[in-house]
Amino acid sequence: MSAAVPALARRVAAEAVGTAALVAVVVGSGIAAQQLSPHDVGLQLLENSTATVLGLAVLIVLFGPVSGAHFNPAVSLADWLAGRRGNTGLTGPEAVAYIAAQTFGAIAGAVLANIMFNLPAAQISTHHRVDSGHLVGEIVATAGLIALIFALARTGRTTLAPAVVAAWIGAAYWFTSSTSFANPAVTIGRIFTDTFAGIAPTSAPGFIIAQFLGALIGLALIAIIYPAAPTSADNVVVPHPQTQD
Numbered sequence: 710m711s712a713a714v715p716a717l718a719r720r721v722a723a724e725a726v727g728t729a730a731l732v733a734v735v736v737g738s739g740i741a742a743q744q745l746s747p748h749d750v751g752l753q754l755l756e757n758s759t760a761t762v763l764g765l766a767v768l769i770v771l772f773g774p775v776s777g778a779h780f781n782p783a784v785s786l787a788d789w790l791a792g793r794r795g796n797t798g799l800t801g802p803e804a805v806a807y808i809a810a811q812t813f814g815a816i817a818g819a820v821l822a823n824i825m826f827n828l829p830a831a832q833i834s835t836h837h838r839v840d841s842g843h844l845v846g847e848i849v850a851t852a853g854l855i856a857l858i859f860a861l862a863r864t865g866r867t868t869l870a871p872a873v874v875a876a877w878i879g880a881a882y883w884f885t886s887s888t889s890f891a892n893p894a895v896t897i898g899r900i901f902t903d904t905f906a907g908i909a910p911t912s913a914p915g916f917i918i919a920q921f922l923g924a925l926i927g928l929a930l931i932a933i934i935y936p937a938a939p940t941s942a943d944n945v946v947v948p949h950p951q952t953q954d
Contacts (some may be wrong), residue, residue: 716777721806723847724774725814727768731780732818732898733825734764739906741824753905754882762879769783769871778870781892782808783924787855791928808894815898834900835906838887839915846885847919848926854878854891855927863935 715723715839738760742753779785785799785807792798799807820830857877861867881889890896890908896916899908908916 714911717806720776720803721776721810723772724807725771725774725810725817727738727778728780728811728814729818729821730768731765732815732895733822734818735761735820735904736819736899736904736906737825738764740822740828740904743905744826748949752801754888757880757906758879758952762825762875763877766871766875773870776807778810779807780811780894781854782894783813783851783855783920784858784891785811786921787859787924787928790897791859791931794937811894812897815894815954819898819901820849823904828904832901832903832907834909835905836903836907837909837912839912843887844915844919845888846881847890847916848923850878850881850885850887850889850891850952852919852927852930853881853922853923855924856930858925859928859931860935863931887916890916891920891923893920930931 735757739753739757741760742756746752748754755808768780772778772780779788785804789799789801791803823832824830854874854877855871858870861870863872868885878889878891880889890899893916896908896913899906900910900913901907
């Protein structure tokens with residue numbers, strides 16, 4: 710008999726800690742890159758993206774068996790939407806709990822990164838990013854991420870998730886003008902660091918709207934190319950058993 714799905718409290722804790730660690734990786738590596746390569750933005754981006762790819766892959770392996778390793782409100786929302794057809798996936802209250810935990814974790818991760826580099830813990834970014842190209846980039850990056858995750862789930866290849874999800878984010882760092890945030894919680898977290906990876910509060914709403922729009926486009930693409938109803942929508946990143954506690 711399959712083991713029970715971890716209790717919601719454990720899953721929410723995994724999402725909070727995992728998202729905090731992800732943002733600490735993104736922000737911390739951005740600060741390190743800025744300090745190590747102060748006169749070469751391209752090298753800074755290479756350093757930042759490399760650390761993010763490696764960190765994300767490890768975090769999916771670490772937390773995936775507990776919560777599915779969403780670390781992303783767009784993923785959790787897509788999970789809920791896709792699961793409604795077959796009564797699988799996150800319930801509405803579970804999705805809300807996941808998203809709240811992810812958002813809290815993202816802010817905590819940014820503050821932690823600031824502290825690790827002896828910077829003021831409380832910061833607000835002044836890095837204005839939003840323009841039409843950036844918003845299109847966020848739509849593309851998030852649509853591709855959601856399509857990839859659900860393609861893996863619907864074709865039984867979720868064991869590839871740590872490598873291929875991280876690879877998509879790493880690639881999108883370079884081929885999108887926005888450097889592929891693709892995550893509303895991470896976007897909010899990055900408001901709280903005035904460093905290389907930060908985003909100004911006035912730029913964040915546009916990014917978040919673009920990310921959720923991208924998630925819907927990614928789901929629509931999956932509905933077209935993989936039309937079979939999902940059997941385990943809550944396993945969008947890493948599978949875990951379906952029976953309840």
